[in-house]
Amino acid sequence: MQSKLKFIDAHGHLNFTDYDNDRDQVIERSRNLNVGMITIGTDLKSSNKAVNLAELNDDIWAVVGIHPTETNNDHDEYASQASVVIKKLANNNRVLGIGECGLDYFHSKPEDMAMQREIFNKQINIANELDKPLMLHTRSSKDGTNAYQESIEILKKTAKVGFNFHFFAGNKKDLQDILDIGGFVSFTGVITFTHDYDELIKYVPIDRVMVETDCPFVAPIPHRGKRNEPSFVIETAKAIASIRGEDEEIVRAQLLRNTIKFFHII
Numbered sequence: 001m002q003s004k005l006k007f008i009d010a011h012g013h014l015n016f017t018d019y020d021n022d023r024d025q026v027i028e029r030s031r032n033l034n035v036g037m038i039t040i041g042t043d044l045k046s047s048n049k050a051v052n053l054a055e056l057n058d059d060i061w062a063v064v065g066i067h068p069t070e071t072n073n074d075h076d077e078y079a080s081q082a083s084v085v086i087k088k089l090a091n092n093n094r095v096l097g098i099g100e101c102g103l104d105y106f107h108s109k110p111e112d113m114a115m116q117r118e119i120f121n122k123q124i125n126i127a128n129e130l131d132k133p134l135m136l137h138t139r140s141s142k143d144g145t146n147a148y149q150e151s152i153e154i155l156k157k158t159a160k161v162g163f164n165f166h167f168f169a170g171n172k173k174d175l176q177d178i179l180d181i182g183g184f185v186s187f188t189g190v191i192t193f194t195h196d197y198d199e200l201i202k203y204v205p206i207d208r209v210m211v212e213t214d215c216p217f218v219a220p221i222p223h224r225g226k227r228n229e230p231s232f233v234i235e236t237a238k239a240i241a242s243i244r245g246e247d248e249e250i251v252r253a254q255l256l257r258n259t260i261k262f263f264h265i266i
Contacts, residue, residue, distance in 0.1 A: 005059065006034040006252065007237060008259040009230040010186050011100070011135060011166045011212035014039045014060070015049035018216040018227055030231040031059060037230040038263065040100050040135060040166075042067035047089055054094035061265065063097040063135045064089045068104040071119040072112040082122040090130055096263040098127040099135025100166060103147040106139045117154070124158045133162035133262060138170070148174040156181055162262055167214055168200070175200055179208060184262055186210040189220025189232060192239045201243045210262065211237045211255050 009030075014037055019026055030037060036059040041047025047064035054062040066082050090098055101123040103116050127134050134155075140147045148170040155163055165178055168185035178185060185204060191197045201209075213219075213236070215228035220235040241251035259265070 004034055005036045005256065007211070007233050008036040008038065008256060008265075009213050009215070009233040010038055010164070010210040010259050010262075011040050011063075012037055012215040012228075012230050012233075013042070013046070013217075014215065014230065015041065015046045015053060016216060019229075026229045026231075027057060027060070029229065033231050033234065035231050035233060036060070038063060038096065038259075041065055041089075042100060043070045044085055047086065051089055051092055051095060055092075061263070062092070062095045063099050064095055065099040065101045065123055065135070066119055067100055068102050068116040068120065068137055069107070071115045072108060082119045082126070086123065087126045087130070090126060090132060095132070096265065097133045097135050098123050098130075100137040101134065102136040102138045103151050104137055104139040105141035105145050105147045108141065120151075120154065121158060124154070128158070128160040131161060133164065133264075134159065136163055136165045137167075138165055140170075146170075146174070149177070152177050152181065155183070164210060164262060166212060169197075172200065172203060175204060179205070184208050184210060184258070186212045187236065187240065188212055188214045189218050189224075189228065189236045189239075191243065192220040192235055193224055198243050201240055206244070206246070206251065206254050207258060209240070209255065210259050211240060 038061045039050040039053050041050045041064040050062035054060050138147045138151050164184040166186050167188050213228050213233050219226050219228035223232050237252050241248040
């Protein structure tokens with residue numbers, strides 16, 4: 001299957017209920033365009049569903065984990081899931097990584113932040129033990145607390161595996177610090193309708209970036225305002241090439257190689 005793929009959506013949520021009425025058709029549209037899909041869990045239910053989808057489809061893989069905002073709900077429940085249930089799911093050979101996990105301080109209270117750090121570290125430990133990379137969700141607070149820099153410090157101390165900052169929205173220093181410790185970043189369809197990310201996309205080495213949809217969210221132009229889906233990742237890949245002023249086919253092939261290498265897709 002890998003040899004047929006031209007693109008891989010490195011981060012999407014095909015497991016979400018948004019696709020319950022037409023998931024097979026969405027998969028077929030992607031397959032017809034040679035687009036593979038990595039389906040990301042955010043809690044126990046969606047992680048289970050991601051694994052089920054991956055087991056049924058050769059061109060879909062799973063990443064399982066606990067989203068940081070989920071940890072704000074029931075500390076004991078999510079601590080248990082992170083250390084026991086997620087680890088069990090992650091042993092499946094169709095699971096490529098752990099996530100999406102990390103720190104989201106945008107709406108968080110101080111006590112929520114402490115819970116997030118604890119569950120984040122538990123998931124890093126699982127990733128280290130299973131030798132599977134981390135898919136990171138990172139969002140700074142309204143008052144300026146930089147979740148990127150705190151995540152970087154945690155990773156420097158504890159992570160022994162690769163990691164990708166999905167839907168990267170940090171600044172140039174954050175990006176350089178991520179690159180300095182061996183990390184990757186990925187961009188979404190947002191880059192097709194704002195120039196806020198242009199300098200970052202030009203700056204990042206092309207072998208350290210992946211392309212994603214984060215579907216069902218943030219559909220790219222020309223689909224903006226609609227439900228996003230994995231096949232739309234093609235538009236974001238084109239935008240990366242255009243912003244960088246590089247050959248579209250060369251960029252497409254490199255983005256595919258990056259994703260295969262990062263996730264150890266065989």
